[in-house]
Amino acid sequence: MSRLSTVLNDLKSKKERGLLCYITAGDPDQNRTIEIACALAEAGVDALEIGIPFSDPLADGPSIQAASQRALENGMTVHKTLEVVRAVRAQKPSFPLILMTYYNPILHYGLEKYAADSAEAGADAHIVTDLTPEEAERWKLASIENKLDTIFLVAPTSTPERIKAVSKLCSGFIYCVSRTGVTGARDDVPVELADTVARIRQHSDLPICIGFGISQPVHVRKIGAFADGVVVGSALVNLIHENRNSPDLLTCVKEYCETLKSATRSSQA
Amino acid sequence: MKVTTYDIQRQMPDSNGRFGPFGGRFVPETLIPALDQLAAEYELAKEDPRFQAEMDGYLKNYVGRETPLYHAERLSQQFGGRIYLKREDLCHTGAHKINNALGQILLARRMGKPRIIAETGAGQHGVATATVCARFGLKCDIYMGFEDIERQSLNVARMRLMGAKVIPVTSGTGTLKDATNDAMRDWVTNVRDTHYIIGSVVGPHPYPMLVRDFQSVIGREARAQILDREGRLPDYLVACVGGGSNAMGLFYPFLQDGSVKMIGVEAAGEGIETGRHCAPLSAGSPGVFQGSASYLIQDNDGQVAPSHSISAGLDYPGVGPEHSWFKENGRAKYVAVSDAEALAAVRNVAETEGLIVALETAHAFAYLHTMQEEHLLKDDSIVIINCSGRGDKDMNTIVRELHLV
Numbered sequence: 001m002s003r004l005s006t007v008l009n010d011l012k013s014k015k016e017r018g019l020l021c022y023i024t025a026g027d028p029d030q031n032r033t034i035e036i037a038c039a040l041a042e043a044g045v046d047a048l049e050i051g052i053p054f055s056d057p058l059a060d061g062p063s064i065q066a067a068s069q070r071a072l073e074n075g076m077t078v079h080k081t082l083e084v085v086r087a088v089r090a091q092k093p094s095f096p097l098i099l100m101t102y103y104n105p106i107l108h109y110g111l112e113k114y115a116a117d118s119a120e121a122g123a124d125a126h127i128v129t130d131l132t133p134e135e136a137e138r139w140k141l142a143s144i145e146n147k148l149d150t151i152f153l154v155a156p157t158s159t160p161e162r163i164k165a166v167s168k169l170c171s172g173f174i175y176c177v178s179r180t181g182v183t184g185a186r187d188d189v190p191v192e193l194a195d196t197v198a199r200i201r202q203h204s205d206l207p208i209c210i211g212f213g214i215s216q217p218v219h220v221r222k223i224g225a226f227a228d229g230v231v232v233g234s235a236l237v238n239l240i241h242e243n244r245n246s247p248d249l250l251t252c253v254k255e256y257c258e259t260l261k262s263a264t265r266s267s268q269a
Numbered sequence: 270m271k272v273t274t275y276d277i278q279r280q281m282p283d284s285n286g287r288f289g290p291f292g293g294r295f296v297p298e299t300l301i302p303a304l305d306q307l308a309a310e311y312e313l314a315k316e317d318p319r320f321q322a323e324m325d326g327y328l329k330n331y332v333g334r335e336t337p338l339y340h341a342e343r344l345s346q347q348f349g350g351r352i353y354l355k356r357e358d359l360c361h362t363g364a365h366k367i368n369n370a371l372g373q374i375l376l377a378r379r380m381g382k383p384r385i386i387a388e389t390g391a392g393q394h395g396v397a398t399a400t401v402c403a404r405f406g407l408k409c410d411i412y413m414g415f416e417d418i419e420r421q422s423l424n425v426a427r428m429r430l431m432g433a434k435v436i437p438v439t440s441g442t443g444t445l446k447d448a449t450n451d452a453m454r455d456w457v458t459n460v461r462d463t464h465y466i467i468g469s470v471v472g473p474h475p476y477p478m479l480v481r482d483f484q485s486v487i488g489r490e491a492r493a494q495i496l497d498r499e500g501r502l503p504d505y506l507v508a509c510v511g512g513g514s515n516a517m518g519l520f521y522p523f524l525q526d527g528s529v530k531m532i533g534v535e536a537a538g539e540g541i542e543t544g545r546h547c548a549p550l551s552a553g554s555p556g557v558f559q560g561s562a563s564y565l566i567q568d569n570d571g572q573v574a575p576s577h578s579i580s581a582g583l584d585y586p587g588v589g590p591e592h593s594w595f596k597e598n599g600r601a602k603y604v605a606v607s608d609a610e611a612l613a614a615v616r617n618v619a620e621t622e623g624l625i626v627a628l629e630t631a632h633a634f635a636y637l638h639t640m641q642e643e644h645l646l647k648d649d650s651i652v653i654i655n656c657s658g659r660g661d662k663d664m665n666t667i668v669r670e671l672h673l674v
Contacts, residue, residue, distance in 0.1 A: 055572040055573045057450075058450045069440075104556045108567065108569075130297060130560075131295065132298055135293050155297070157299050158301075158302065162302070180299050181457055
């Protein structure tokens, strides 16, 4: 079983929800991305998504757009992101690492070579935001070849046929987008979300994690009533950016995630 | 791969929106159902005589079609051959863009979507969209890069006058590609009640097909007009290519006419060798950008590189997937001309024919010099240039660059 599935299964048997966090590689810089990633593991985060920055992140809201732009200006590349993965993997052997990006950077790298190199660096899974099941055959084969989980997105607009198609190609977990929209912290949890999750469960036994717009413990508790995990991205990216020059950067990132994590233990319906 | 005669039997794109290895759909999952709905609605509309009659009626009485095919005698004397101009600059709003905006808004009405969004570079597509939104009473938001708002201020005012909201885009390079990203983000968020009118033959399936079909009226008319005037098909079709909608509109109805050579003219900006250009077909490589697989300008890490052109409408690092396919299979040839050459062409066409053409359009005219140098223009050669838009919107730039005041 993959590192990611092992962690998600353990959580299930402990009746606990998963906390997944997202950070952009290279923001504020390569070394601190490594430090932050390790600090997140120590704070109890269950799995980490590391974003490979892309020049045209059309599924992302202002926070991650800006982080991607900063990272690219700092010289972050696909190769350097894999170095980050390698360094984190060396320090945290059992911490699931998911790479999140858009299709063009990995296509340009060479899909098969990228799959092999990322697996070798220690990545466990990928989310490719603009890749849907219809276009994913080659990528899926490359991922299977390298024992990488492939996570696809289900949206509130997805029809039953599409949920089936996504479930078939997903491994690890299904990423359910909380609302129609781009990434970015919001104040509320959409009321339709529980329905969307119920619709997915009709077609898949995989864990379902919810992302887009989640930033507060109250969101985590609400969503924990019906889903298996949450992904927190933009809020953390903002926190990192605001504290980039502070000596307490790692402490405040840890504290934030510890608070979110404790909400995953008190969210059973 | 080289093919000399185009495969008549094969319908392009295929059901996955593929033109050979190009096209497809590379967008967030949230949008897929809306793209399916759009494709299905379009199939129904195509077969619906009422839709066709409605479209034809507005094209005739609102847009002002058919547009003339004008024999540019003085340009012909200057360069050789018989040069004809397809006068899309005479369309209502001053460019070909309205052909597509009209078709798409009729589809949006069929789908019951009350709100329209669009991206715009030069502002011509934004104006065309604002125009049809005013005509049909739909809410209209236009995304436009801050740099383009600056260089095309007249078009910004036109859009506002017609009740559209122009939303400045400051992310990235503040040009057309960033406006497109922001329009996509808006669409992902408001997909249930909003239709996104993409302005060129780019983006995820079915847009490249849809926009091509709505613009094909250009080539259908031109083909009938030239047969009527000259009794034979032209030797060359020449059109500028940014995303490539006016070129595709002209080329597509001639696709099966193997003797007709097609030339798409990209913007070489300050020169291909400087890296400051927007000529993905001439100097880019295949990739995936803004919803489809196509040629694009990218760096060694697969990041989309900033583009440059004096013409805001061509200032785009990608290009339509079907153009990529024509490049690959040899059906069309793609070349590039610089900012300076385009500006010189604006002046030349103004002086010889009394036509002030758009900076985008001027790129097609500028290529006449190369055709002359390469002795492509014999006395009996027939050339059709797509005169895709008029230059009023560019007067600020033209005045500055040509020191007219």
